[in-house]
Amino acid sequence: MVGHQAAAWSLGRTTAPGWGPTDMRIAHISDVYLPRLGGVEWQVHDLVARQRRRGDDSFVLTTTAHGDDHEPDVPVHRLGVSRRLGAGPYRRIPDAELAAALRRCAAELVHVHISAFSPLSWTAARMAGSTGLPTVISVHSMWHDFLPLIRRYARWQRATTWPVVWTAVSTVAARAVSAALDSTVVEVLPNGIDPGDWRISRPPGRPPIPTLVSVMRMVRRKRPHALVDVLLALQASHPGRFRAILVGDGPLLPRLQRRAANSGSAPSIQLMGALPRPAIRSVLATADLYIAPASRESFGIAALEARTAGLPVVARAGTGIADFIRPDVEGWLVGSDGELAETLAGLLDDPARLAVVAGRNRTTTPPMSWPSVLEAADAMYQAAIRRQADPLVPGTVGAPG
Incomplete structure (x- = not known):
């Protein structure tokens, strides 16, 4: 127990x-x-x-x-x-x-x-x-x-x-x-984490459309393929309404990069490879929403860093991320890839919901x-x-x- x-x-x-x-x-x-x-x-x-x-x-x-x-x-x-x-x-x-x-x-x-x-x-x-x-x-x-x-x-x-x-x-x-x-x-x-490392000032001149971001190792258990599937479907239903940046290295990265390029999604969906921590902080500073697609995430340190940076987080329910993300408070927890796609589409259609959660996350510190x-x-x-x-x-x- x-x-x-x-x-x-x-x-x-x-x-x-x-x-x-x-x-x-x-x-x-x-x-x-x-x-x-x-x-x-x-x-x-x-x-x-x-x-x-x-x-x-x-x-x-x-x-x-x-x-x-x-x-x-x-x-x-x-x-x-x-x-x-x-x-x-x-x-x-x-x-x-x-x-x-x-x-x-x-x-x-x-x-x-x-x-x-x-x-x-x-x-x-x-x-x-x-x-x-x-x-x-x-x-x-x-x-x-x-x-x-x-x-x-x-x-x-x-x-x-x-x-x-x-x-x-x-x-x-x-x-x-x-x-x-x-x-x-x-x-x-x-x-x-050290919250001071991840409290980020929002730079002027940010992109006019929402930026979705995810940081993970490009391995099967992190489910980057599923995230790319969701983003490609979202691009079809909401063309030109968002951009996505995926950060991380791993054996699946070349295949995912080819898939994004062959779909014609570039530059809307970018797979950046591995980045040092200062560069990741810079990416988070220009982002509006963090996505954690893994269904077997024991903790989710990258999601915690993003939440500390002020980003709302969409993650799978039943993972360790639920210890610091409460539905409609710091973000949203979803039960399937279909629900993930529906939640992302709904947030793009109603950006005020994003703004409320982002405001809370920027002014509160998680306990870890x-x-x-x-x-x-x-x-x-x-x-x-x-x-x-x-x-x-x-x-x-x-x-x-």
Whole structure:
């Protein structure tokens, strides 16, 4: 089940009394990391960087290769990168090798970042009992489509007996993790942003027609094909009434670019490829609406950034985006691609609805700011320390100290 304080971060009850910065050596373990680009990669980097700024000696252990391991804000230790056997960044690291790396790095606490297929992270989570290190597990993906498989694996590994604290990045993701773990308590530890980075002044001389924008990796699970289908249909029903900018790289990008070009939609529908963060902020500054088409979005950091920039957001219902987008308040949640198309058409026909939501989003800040997320992480670390000290103590935020 989802923890009884799963949403505590949004209510200001994120830590036990007196609990502050951990001042500990925290190992963040993630199969995927920079320079590979994605939501998990950036979130791990940003979390570690902010912990270090406040005094924690945090670092990253990963199997992702080919990075600058001397970046000043985040130390990175890359394991197994010379091994030929593997799939992309994923490598199997034996228990003894990982335990030796944790000893060599003098880790005092482990924060594991896990998706469905994360060999390094699953190994680190399983080792919590043998290493004696307090361990927090953050699930960054939606397990709904893999529940039977993950449940069987978790039972085989006896995951519900591990002396760890389980978390997920959103309420809907936490429910699936709890179901996979036979109703184990799963807390919500959301992703974070710095609102000041995304509060954007609207430049003069903006385009006279509404600009729709989406930022995503061009991979199947993000559903960029479905979004292009919707935009092409919208162009047929509302010719010349909008322009769309899709930002992001990935294996599907060349095919999508050819499709847009062959449809004659350019320049109304532009696929820009990957852009650095300052360029994305510039795109958001000229946009009027953000679209998130993925139906299995565990959190939706790009949507949160757009909402913080003042954009109304249209997203699929039943995703992590519902934690910060309420229907007709910060945006709209739709149940299908057909409903997405209808909602976009309706907003183009009634721009006053867009203006009302945009005005609210420009003057309010979502609760997932980094100070709140850091405090929530501290509460999870405290629970993990209690759990490791006494495995019979429930590893939840509200457990007695």
